Amino acid sequence: MIPFALRLAFSGGREAVARLLMIAAAVAIGVGLLLSTFSSMNAIDRANERQVWMNTGVQGATAATSADPLWWGARVDYYRGKTVFRADLAPTGPNSPVVPGLGRLPAPGEYYASPALEKLMRDTPAVELGDRFPGRLAGTLGDDGLPSPDSLAVVVGRTVEEVGALPRATTVTGVATALPTDCESACYGAGVHGDRMVLVLTVVAAALIFPVLIFIGTATRLSAATREQRYAAMRLVGATPGQVSVMSAVESTVAAVIGTAVGFGLYFALKPVVAEVPFTGDRFFASDLSLTLPQVAVTVLGVPAAAALAARFALRRVTISPLGVSRRVTPKPPSPWRLIPLVAGLAELGYFVGSKPATTNGQSAAYLTGFVLVMLGLMTAGPWLTMATAQAVARRTGRPASLIAMRRLSDDPRAGFRSVSGLVLALFVTTGTLAIMGTINANQSTLNGAPEVRKAIVDVPFGNKEDAVTLPSVPDRVLARARAVPGFQGIALIHDNPARIGAFQQGERRMVPSLVDCAELARIPVIGHCAPGAAVAAVDPYQLVDLTDSSGHEWPAAAISGAEVAELPVRMLYATTDGSETAKEQLRTLFMKEFPTYEPRLAEDWASEGQKKLQSWRQLANVVLLTTLPIAGCSLAVSVVAGLSDRRRPFAMLRLTGAPLQLLRRVVGLESALPLLAVSALAIGTGFAAAAMFLKAQMSYDLVSPGLTYFGLVGFGLAASLAIIASTLPLLGRITGPESARNG
Template identity: 85%
Template sequence: MIAFSLRLAVSGGREAVARLLMIAAAVAVGVGLLLSTFAGVSAIDRANERQLWMNTGVKGATAATSADPLWWGARMDYYRGRTVFRADVAPTGPASPLPPGLSRLPAPGEYYASPALEKLLRDTPAVELGDRFPGRQVGTLGEDGLPSPDTLALVVGRTADEVKALPRATTVTSLATVLPHDCEYDCYGAGVHGDAMVLVLTVVAAALIFPVLVFIGTATRLSAATREQRYAAIRLVGATPGQVSVISAVESTLAAVIGTALGFGLFAALKPVVADVPFTGDRFFASDLTLTLPQAAGVVLGVPVAAALAARLALRRVTVSPLGVSRRVTPKPPSAWRLAPLVAGLAELGYFVGNRPETTDGQSTAYLTGFVLVMLGLVVSGPWLTMAAARAVARRTRRPAALIAMRRLADDPGAGFRSVAGVVLALFVTTATLAIMSTINANQGMLNGAPEVRKAIVDAPFGNRNDAALLPSVPDRVLARARAVPGFQGIALVHEDPAGTGQRSGRGIVPGLVSCADLAQIPVVGHCAPGAAVAAVDPYQLVGLVDASDREWPAAPVSEAEAAGLPVRMLYATTDGSKAAKEQLRTLFMKEFPHYEARLAEDWSSAGQKKLQGWRQLANVVLLTTLPIAGCSLAVSVVAGLSDRRRPFAMLRLTGAPLRLLRRVVGLESALPLLVVSALAIGTGFAAAAMFLKAQKDYDLVSPGPAYYGLTGFGLAASLGIIASTLPLLKRITGPEAARNG
């Protein structure tokens, strides 16, 4: 039977080939994107592994070996919002550990740079970046030591005494092989650790495959309706209704197999493109986009099997009579129990608010099953909601078109909902995706600080620690060079207050002293009390992200000359906001005071912004994929529905029903489930997003912006337009020849 079905699938001329290609194309797109998603997860894992060495020296990341110790001083620098990893090293013997990507350790006065940093150094004035790094470049860091082609990293050779003087310098006998659990300020390269991205990619995989399966089912129904005469001939020679269904299901399975093969080819073709998409804020190496054997086998076997099941379910109530009439067995009315999967999915997502699993794998399983249950619940409960809405409208309408449409929907709500199932799923995915993105953006998008704060640069000991070695003073030549930078506006020196003349901060930070003349140059952090010469300030609050120009600092009982003789804890400089001015000042401070770190407000949110950018990219991929497939599914479903009902419509036309009445019936039958279940899908999308955000980020849901409502309105309008575009088919398929007895 299967061999016979395969022959029939390809022996119908252009029409059969077009049908196969239509289903295969949809499967190919879904499979290609699904494989890209799986490969993205693998790429994140491999990128994480190759950056572990950057955490050498962090507690819990490095195991002891018998190698010669290596003096190691690592830090994270920034340039125009991009992170630059720097490791200063000094070997104590020939067996000192060697970072991956290097053939030898650099000698004092030498350094190795990553390809991206090497290019940046060539294209950037030295006063903005290159002057920070001592010595000369003698080589390039290899791919083995870089998580991404965009990684900015360098390994600098120094003497042991020079490394010892650096903050957090230590000796190590091996490089890090694990990422510590307590990985915050002291961890390097953790910005693309990607646990959250793995979780989101897992959910995206489910979001991509559902619309494709819906499309396969609707295309199979259309195929059955358009091949009615051939199926009737098969029935005349003794085929059973079940065998006819098998024939149609085999065609869809064949198309799915072809589409799966094409999907692997599409994945191979898209690999360079996917590698260039900065999902984690940086691009992937194309070689990292690999598939595991279980992933590949799961797609090869799972997609055709899912297609066969979708096709078989789509035809389970369709019977072709020996005279060529497609008839549908009237189904039992759906019960309210169909709401159970939807309620279960929402309940599962709600349970994990406050009970989030500890591991990434546990979170992936929890949220994946929750979102899949919700999407499955929308599909399962759609017929019941359609029936309830149709009955309610039928009780209140007296118009013939509305009455016929509602009675037909109430009689077979599954058929009415099936045509819009793809659009409903797309609206759910769109709503959940954009709601999550809007909320994350609202909570993290302003981390760069207020506009005036973004113009400032702060140079302070690493971590602004109280026990750090402070600058005895700032040479006049450094201040003169700072003032000579184009775009410089002002600078204030925050001196140590060892006598505690100011009040100690509630955070335990030793207060600082600033002359009021200096403070007047940086009004964004506040001002002195009237008549004061020196202000007592909290250094911790000086590095805040809000404009504090209205803050009044208390006067300190010391003279300006006495304060000027105290060690300098912090330099706070303001500019006109130009990137060149900020980076020149940063380079100057880093070169003159290597045991301090110069930071801009945008640096503190660099990792968060990279993740946010990656989530925006994923949102675009999901939206650009689900919406077109949903639109195609809607068009195919409406046409399939018309083909299924051409005989009843032809009989109505023979009894005198005008064509415009039938068009209103078809329009209402499609529009009611679309609008009713879409409202549920949108509300469910917001609810699922709210629970996901609360569980993962402890964020309250923020309403999406106008772009979401515009996109949703456009999607619904386009769906109604697709329905309207199929109505002219009624005239062609409901002629007298379609009214034959069956």
């Protein structure tokens, strides 16, 4: 039967070849996207594995042991919003552990930098970046120790005494080889929290694969009526249901095998492009985008099997009753029970608004299940909504084209909805994606603080408050160099308050203010001013660390003289600039070089990681939108053409009985446009509802309107869809001639 089925598959001339190519193209797109998603998940895992060493010394991280301990001091630095990982190391013997990517540890006065950091230092004045790292550049940190070619990392060689003086410094007997179970806030590395990104990629894969599966199903049904008649005739002359099933499956399986092979080629062609997409905020190494044997096996075996099942399902009426095909019995109308999956998915998302699972895995299962249920619900509810809308319109119209179109939709709403199902799902995905991204962007995209605060830099002790090391004093030469920086405006030394002068009760905590000379405070009005006649002010150190704009705030006077304050240890330095990146980074570099136990911070540093994650969400949203909408448009075009091809004889009969061609075009247009507009409204509303519940449950954000971009995109998509429908109408004139009306 298989050779005979292959002969039939290719014996239909250009129509059969076009159908095979269409199915193969749909499968190729699906396979290419699926493999790209699989490889991206694998790349995240490999990126995490290569940066585990950065978490050496983190409580709970496991590490191999070596004979000679290694002094380890790690921290995160920033440059113009970019994160720089820095590890200061001091071996205690020849057998101290070596970090991945290095052949040996740097000696005191040497450092190794990642290729991206090397390039950045070459392109940047040393006073802004390079001077932060003592000694000379001795070599390059290899790819084995970097999660991404964009990673900024440096390993600095120091003496045991220098590293031991750093806060949080510790001795280790090996670099970390595995992360602790929970390192949400303690671990270093941009991609170390990869579980959430893998979850997002899983949801993205579902969002991409659903339209592709619809496209495959649509292409499989191309010329279904012609094939149904052919197979029904075979049944009538003695072919068994099993033989018909084999023949119907062979065509789709052959096309799926061809499409799978092309899909692998598409994956390899897209691999360099995917590597450049910063899903985690940084690019992937191209070598990390690889596939596992189970993933390849699932794709190679599963896709053709799914295509065969789709063909079997599409032509199931033939195997049940060949006479049913010739009689064209009206299908059973869909029932309101089809709304249950949609309601269940929305109910699940709504339930978790007030009772979010405590664990990340629990949240992943909850939201993934909810969104998949909603998407399935849209597919099952679409035919019922199409039928209900068609019946409602039919009761309020008397035009022939409208009556014919509505009657046909009422008789077979599944076929009417099938043509627009891919676009409806794409609208849901687009609405949900842009609504979520717009809300997150509105809540997280702005930098901390007011404009004047973003011009300031605060230098505070590095480490926990308990082990923070304050400065005995700040040398005059350092202050002179700070004032010489172009763009410098003012600096104030915030002194420690060991005598607890001006302490007061704030809730359950005894608040001990820091002290600042009023003459210095007058030069940086962004943090407030002194009371009239006061020499020293008592300021809230927490408010200063948060870089809060306190302009206009009057700090109370402290009962201490300016000369006495000058003798107290320095808790922090607060400097202001004209806002230029050059001034801020020069001051940061100066402070880091002079005070290695302190960390200078800008307002944008606190938002840096958030901005990086936000950028990764934007990239994922772009991928979803740029993929689902074109696929949905192709699916719509194929569906409309397939519908016209399958109904050429009924339309030809109508033309022979006197129906004008323009009437038939209006019928086809209404049959396609009504389900599109009716179910699109449901998909858009559902997308907003699902997004609102997800945002409220996961982030406690209220839904923010996605803005003109979204409405413009949706409007363009609907207009383009109607244009696609209109572009197929000229086919009616060619396929409804008298020759199409003859029996056969």
